[in-house]
Amino acid sequence: MKTIDELLSEGVAGKRVFVRADLNVPLDGTTITDDGRIRAVLPTVKALADAGARVVVASHLGRPKGAPDPAFSLAPAAARLGELLGVDVAFATDTVGESATATVAGLADGQVAVVENLRFNAGETSKDDAERGAFADQLAALADAYVGDGFGAVHRKHASVFDLPARLPHYAGHLIATEVGVLKRLTDDVKRPYVVALGGAKVSDKLAVIDELLGKADRILIGGGMAYTFLKAQGHEIGTSLLQEDQIPAVLEYLERAEKNGVELVLPVDTLVAAEFPDMKTKAPSHPTNVAADAIPAGHMGLDIGPETRKLYASKLADAATVFWNGPMGVFEHPDYAEGTKAVAQALIDSPGFTVVGGGDSAAAVRILGFDEQAFGHISTGGGASLEYLEGKTLPGLAALED
Numbered sequence: 001m002k003t004i005d006e007l008l009s010e011g012v013a014g015k016r017v018f019v020r021a022d023l024n025v026p027l028d029g030t031t032i033t034d035d036g037r038i039r040a041v042l043p044t045v046k047a048l049a050d051a052g053a054r055v056v057v058a059s060h061l062g063r064p065k066g067a068p069d070p071a072f073s074l075a076p077a078a079a080r081l082g083e084l085l086g087v088d089v090a091f092a093t094d095t096v097g098e099s100a101t102a103t104v105a106g107l108a109d110g111q112v113a114v115v116e117n118l119r120f121n122a123g124e125t126s127k128d129d130a131e132r133g134a135f136a137d138q139l140a141a142l143a144d145a146y147v148g149d150g151f152g153a154v155h156r157k158h159a160s161v162f163d164l165p166a167r168l169p170h171y172a173g174h175l176i177a178t179e180v181g182v183l184k185r186l187t188d189d190v191k192r193p194y195v196v197a198l199g200g201a202k203v204s205d206k207l208a209v210i211d212e213l214l215g216k217a218d219r220i221l222i223g224g225g226m227a228y229t230f231l232k233a234q235g236h237e238i239g240t241s242l243l244q245e246d247q248i249p250a251v252l253e254y255l256e257r258a259e260k261n262g263v264e265l266v267l268p269v270d271t272l273v274a275a276e277f278p279d280m281k282t283k284a285p286s287h288p289t290n291v292a293a294d295a296i297p298a299g300h301m302g303l304d305i306g307p308e309t310r311k312l313y314a315s316k317l318a319d320a321a322t323v324f325w326n327g328p329m330g331v332f333e334h335p336d337y338a339e340g341t342k343a344v345a346q347a348l349i350d351s352p353g354f355t356v357v358g359g360g361d362s363a364a365a366v367r368i369l370g371f372d373e374q375a376f377g378h379i380s381t382g383g384g385a386s387l388e389y390l391e392g393k394t395l396p397g398l399a400a401l402e403d
């Protein structure tokens with residue numbers, strides 16, 4: 001894999017360099033609540049701009065449906081990138097159309113532009129190779145070289161991640177090089193006990209990774225939205241909690257296999273529930289109740305792990321030599337449901353082992369809840385990407401950067 005250092009040594013002055021970043025930051029309206037992913041790509045963007053490249057930064061944000069949707073505009077991220085770089089960053093209001101073409105053509109050496117959300121274009125995420133390829137052709141027309149630095153998206157076989165690098169001289173950016181370097185430690189020579197804590201809301205993606213993790217981890221702690229599919233599979237009422245019904249047979253098989261293989265698959269014993277999802281705008285008190293995990297009242301939804309589970313998970317993390325944690329334990333953005341996530345973050349800090357936190361929201365949670373980033377072994381910008389790397393899968397966005 002060639003790295004950005006080789007591109008820099010080849011000389012980039014006057015070249016248009018496409019940087020595929022992951023600027024998928026959490027937003028409250030148009031306010032960025034955590035800019036960690038923007039900071040993470042600064043070394044790459046700075047190095048290219050300082051060397052005189054015309055830098056074209058592109059990313060997805062959220063999951064719009066293949067058409068423009070103002071709620072998912074990258075404009076706030078572009079503005080923040082400019083603030084962090086201390087320079088004006090141009091913003092194109094489309095990704096490959098007139099605005100993008102004119103914006104890129106107007107760049108002087110050393111200037112930076114951001115183009116609008118890649119996922120405003122159906123070709124970006126299409127399962128059809130030809131449709132993705134056609135969009136990649138349009139992206140390729142904007143640049144002379146490609147730098148892959150969106151680690152959080154390298155597990156996606158998307159046009160800008162997988163198809164575009166094949167069309168341009170391609171290099172790995174600083175962030176990808178750092179992330180892969182650290183994650184290798186969790187695959188090459190993992191110290192045991194190895195504990196994985198999983199939560200969050202991308203239930204379907206994350207239930208799937210448990211399949212492989214059952215052959216790798218000693219303990220898997222389940223929280224967040226995915227816990228309720230397990231509880232449902234065990235025959236319990238889960239009210240209106242998040243559920244991935246089609247994965248119930250898989251989950252039952254995981255429980256069986258865990259027992260057979262001697263892997264501890266640990267589920268919540270209690271959970272905070274409420275009749276409604278809390279108001280995330282006002283953050284008004286929502287008066288949750290704590291119930292046993294097998295006694296969720298009908299019509300209620302589970303929104304965080306409960307106090308007994310916090311203690312249980314802290315004890316399961318206390319002797320870990322290696323920890324990987326992805327996915328908040330609850331809806332941490334609301335103060336009523338932040339305690340589970342705080343408890344797991346604190347348990348990682350207290351653990352004597354090598355601790356890695358991965359995922360856009362998990363990393364944001366750690367910072368927003370006031371923890372010291374330095375207290376963790378590594379905070380990765382990728383959740384799904386890290387998990388799939390740890391599974392040993394070939395990641396499309398890394399394979400595409402190979403020579």
Ligand SMILES: Nc1ncnc2c1ncn2[C@@H]1O[C@H](COP(=O)(O)OP(=O)(O)O)[C@@H](O)[C@H]1O
Nearest residue numbers: 200201202224225303330331359360361362383
């Ligand atoms: N029980 C739950 N019900 C609904 N959403 C949840 C629950 N627990 C956690 N979440 C949500 O999960 C989101 C983060 O999930 P995810 O994107 O999978 O994590 P990451 O970005 O770290 O990989 C947070 O916004 C949080 O509010």
Ligand SMILES: O=C(OP(=O)(O)O)[C@H](O)COP(=O)(O)O
Nearest residue numbers: 024152153359360382383384385
């Ligand atoms: O937020 C992300 O992943 P993560 O939640 O697993 O960290 C990445 O930006 C990928 O986004 P996607 O899961 O919508 O493809």
